[in-house]
Amino acid sequence: MPTTPEPGRRPHTGRRRNEAARQAILAATRRLLAENAPGRPVTVDAIAKEAGIGKQTIYRWWPSKGAVLLEALTSLARDEVRTPDTGVLESDLAAFLGDIFRAGTAPDNAAVLRTLAAEAARDAQVAELLLGFTRTRRGALRTLLERARERGEVAPGTDLDLLVDQAFGVYWFRFLSGLAPLTPAVARELARTLALGAR
Amino acid sequence: MPTTPEPGRRPHTGRRRNEAARQAILAATRRLLAENAPGRPVTVDAIAKEAGIGKQTIYRWWPSKGAVLLEALTSLARDEVRTPDTGVLESDLAAFLGDIFRAGTAPDNAAVLRTLAAEAARDAQVAELLLGFTRTRRGALRTLLERARERGEVAPGTDLDLLVDQAFGVYWFRFLSGLAPLTPAVARELARTLALGAR
Amino acid sequence: MPTTPEPGRRPHTGRRRNEAARQAILAATRRLLAENAPGRPVTVDAIAKEAGIGKQTIYRWWPSKGAVLLEALTSLARDEVRTPDTGVLESDLAAFLGDIFRAGTAPDNAAVLRTLAAEAARDAQVAELLLGFTRTRRGALRTLLERARERGEVAPGTDLDLLVDQAFGVYWFRFLSGLAPLTPAVARELARTLALGAR
Amino acid sequence: MPTTPEPGRRPHTGRRRNEAARQAILAATRRLLAENAPGRPVTVDAIAKEAGIGKQTIYRWWPSKGAVLLEALTSLARDEVRTPDTGVLESDLAAFLGDIFRAGTAPDNAAVLRTLAAEAARDAQVAELLLGFTRTRRGALRTLLERARERGEVAPGTDLDLLVDQAFGVYWFRFLSGLAPLTPAVARELARTLALGAR
């Protein structure tokens, strides 16, 4: 998410940034990503044309193509992350993971993330954005585990971060590789395994 | 400064394939991957120049740039993956994960893997090859778990693939994000958690 | 270093047209044209910034970039063109051409004209305006020749426009190509040749 | 109606520069220049597409778009410059100027030269090419005048270069401005005037 330019020292005169253009760009990007048609590659030019804006407007708001893709993805999966509190770790985990998995199963996100990871590797800014994207979700899962620890469902000395990484590791790994599914059933099974491992 | 391979040293082999050229290509690729310098991108032209060979020679041996990268990686990490058999799941896991973590933390490998993952992100073919690379290791871990199941250490109905993905998920996630370490201690703790979760 | 016009000094005049702004624009244009530095291209944005005004103010007063350039030139070379009348064609020509050559050789004018000609070359509108600028001078020369014709110094049937174009052709050609000088001596010699050719 | 060059017919030449590609580029440029259609601007992309080659191939042979235009023009007007020798200066001049004028009257050269002059102003290389283009012709005219001087048709002390510039000045001035024609009649009249002025 691009840091909105802090309103400068001088009260901003001049034409203000056009939020509609910004949204048009994101919408167009999402549309192209969702189509994923062979003849319609997700090019910067294609995005500009689809959005009916000039290329420069894209580069005025985002530093690179990858940044746009990331934000399009983020806004795609912006559905709030629930931090359920059923009083039982396994149930909480199952609900949480189910949510995450569902958002990540949208048909074409894999391609997006592929491009993103590439950008992240060469553009530190994108990398930071990508990490920021996951940080929120990781924080939510961590909270969930801490609550369980207070309830005594987690053995003292257990490395909570490792548990978090097990969950997100599975998620990202399967998401990116497409080798195995991210179904609700898997979410439940993963919840079970993690809850067991936490004891 | 690139360790330029002494130029013109490599002899022609006439109409027979020149193994030296092949090795020069792999060595040059590894060098570029390890450097990962901004002004020295890992392009096919760069590899060819660094190796002192023609681009066509690359495409005579490999179908695409990604294939070269993968093979450079594979030859780097050829150290066989042990499939220990101590008779106790947790010990087996700890040994296996320790190996994997160590290989991925060796400074040279790390740079190569990171660049390769970036490459994979933008080239689906590389991604496929990279997955093929991990398949072997995944197979080893899976074997290890199956043996434990036969010994009764794993609850029937447990999703072994999910356990495998938890292990490799943590590995890749931490490796690529750099958010958390991959120390031997983490390997042991992960082994403990997985063994617990398998019950 | 650009002689930045003290910024913010010029007062707003509210709803009345601000002659000061107009002059600032012309001055800034002249400055940029005269500099002709590689890093300071004569773009509309550059002019606006250098003048400390908004781009729209330029387009409120002139229909296009070229029009601004032309007016900057015109105001530069406003020195009236003399139409001498010595009663002898050759003398008249020598005086007239001497003036023209001198104006075009003044260092400042030279830079401006050269840049402008370049601009004219890529912008048909500028070319048109530039021609309008020369039309006045051409008219003066033509008048001079007509007077000579009435005096009988020009053979009947002589193409006066062709003579005019010979004079201005030499002027522009040498001015733009820089291949040969535009000295007073050349003006005299050209006057002699033209007077001869007119007979 | 783009006369598409039979696609894919042109053979590769391997590591040597492909003269066919070069010619295809020039031909395509000439075609686009000649069309001068509003919807088909003479863009680098358009040239590349029309020629059926990659843009990079253009930039491998020429430093900029202007250079291509110039060469297309040059090759267009490559018709040899005659240096007639009738034994009479005026006749020689008339023939020579007639040739030059005819070449310059091709409908669309004006646009080409406009673009060229723009490039020349910012790209010294193009400027040099443009001057080289005229040098040959100027040399021919100069030779012609020198022969006349030897025959005694030119007054001693006459500035031959000035006469040359009068001729080419008229040519370029009318050519670029389009203000007055370059008909055979004008060539004859100019020849008469110059021959007179030389005496």
Place this chain on the structure above:
DNA sequence: TCATAAACGAGACGGTACGTCCGGTCTTCTT
């Protein structure tokens, strides 16, 4: 023995995408 065939270094080529630049218009806030 000598012609042929294959691999090689070199690098031009077609094609696709990228990110930048600039002209002219539009919008917002200030004076």
Place this chain on the structure above:
DNA sequence: AAGAAGACCGGACGTACCGTCTCGTTTATGA
């Protein structure tokens, strides 16, 4: 209402890189 500031659309520019193709050279093989 005019002005300063600057975002916006459109379109061209020149660069980077992939994978293909051909050249001329070098060497092993087979007639």
